[in-house]
Amino acid sequence: MTTLRLAIVGAGPAGIYAADIILKAERQFDVSIDLFEQLPAPYGLVRYGVAPDHPRIKGIITALRDVLDRGDIRIFGNVRYGVDITLDDLKKHYNAVIFSTGAIRDADLDIPGIDLEGSYGAADFVSWFDGHPDVPRTWPLEAQSVGVIGVGNVALDVSRILAKHADDLLPTEIPANVYEGLKASPVTDVHVFGRRGPAQVKFTPLELRELGEMNDVDMIVHDEDFDYDEASKTAIATNKQVFVIDKVLNQWRQRSVGEASRRLHLHFYAKPVRLEGTDGRVTGFTYERTRPDGAGGVEGTGELRTVELQALYRAVGYFGSPLDGIPFDEKRGVIPNHEGQVLDDSDHVVPGVYATGWIKRGPVGLIGHTKSDAMETVQHVLNDQANWWAPTSPSPESVDELLASRGVEYTDLEGWHRLDQHELALGEPEGRVRIKVVPRDEMVKVSRGE
Structure with a gap:
């Protein structure tokens, strides 16, 4: 045969x-x-x-x-x-x-200032906190106020990891170097920016709910973003996923805020214009306020707003x-x-x-x-x-x-089983499911039984 x-x-x-x-x-x-x-x-x-x-x-x-x-x-x-x-x-x-x-790879975002120091691609950051062997072991987490451009699940992942307290990640398989980096982060505010409105976001209800379940993090939404046009109302009425997202966001509007040590801000109707910078470093993000165009899209209003930031992550897609x-x-x-x-x-x-x-x-x-x-x-x-x-x-x-x-x-399948068991064993003494091995050469040695 x-x-x-x-x-x-x-x-x-x-x-x-x-x-x-x-x-x-x-x-x-x-x-x-x-x-x-x-x-x-x-x-x-x-x-x-x-x-x-x-x-x-x-x-x-x-x-x-x-x-x-x-x-x-x-x-x-x-x-x-x-x-x-x-x-x-x-x-x-x-x-x-x-x-x-x-x-x-991260998709490009062609706006002035995108190459300033403190401007990062989300994919690189995700590779770092997931322990990818081919990225540096350290990440510059020095900003108190951070921006994330995008309203997909990757944007929410990045925002959540930035805002979440490192100790709350310990039950996961987060690598030790990532925990130490996040533990030392001085972040107090994470700002998420989306070009369109709440009814047009790309993330899923599950990821959104996870965002609101973080310990000691206030969710900040703005009433001005919820003046829906007819297209948005129709989407909420006819699409179960959009309905749930709208329900979650409106529940957040009712929450009392001000007690948490960190805040996550959601900014809708925010079209990227440029990154502001001083001495080659990011100091802010300027966006144009948009509004619904009546057909499910948006149009510019000409109003520019600037949020002070020391770092910005673009999560506008992979390539x-x-x-x-x-x-x-x-x-x-x-x-x-x-x-x-x-x-x-x-x-x-x-x-x-x-x-x-x-x-x-x-x-x-x-x-x-x-x-x-x-x-x-x-x-x-x-x-x-x-x-x-x-x-x-x-x-x-x-x-x-x-x-x-x-x-x-x-490495082969037997080698992956060795590495898998090794990572599980590393996590056991600390009450964790696993601790990832990060360096490539160490992964290979464990896999090959050397």
């Missing part, structure tokens, strides 16, 4: 779901899958892109672990595509490749990174594709090359979207047998030999 030798580059939810779906699909051939991940540990943004105090993430990781632990997918961690293994290598050893490398030898759309930050089939500059299908997840569709959607997205891509992989590559060295052992010959210290 024919065997499909499939490589998947990226071991986050998109890559793992694609592997699981193709193994369960009805087909007339066997499938052998190797999953390549540039980090020593799997799970991608679920491990390194979501705040550690999200309990529901544990359920997602459990589902992903169950897929890997079946043992019918090989995983090669600490392997960098384009460096340790190339497109030519993949063509030599596989029939096809699916890229599921996600989107980890994909180009991959060696693979077409890339620089404007959208994705691999150009038709339903997951990668397209060249002439919009012709590139044989044997596929994409799924955020590198395919952009950084939108939740886990449910990732599953349906993977199903679409997998269907093409299964139906494209005539376009598969013809590998000259398809045996699984040849991949191990290739990486070993290049001195790549790769």
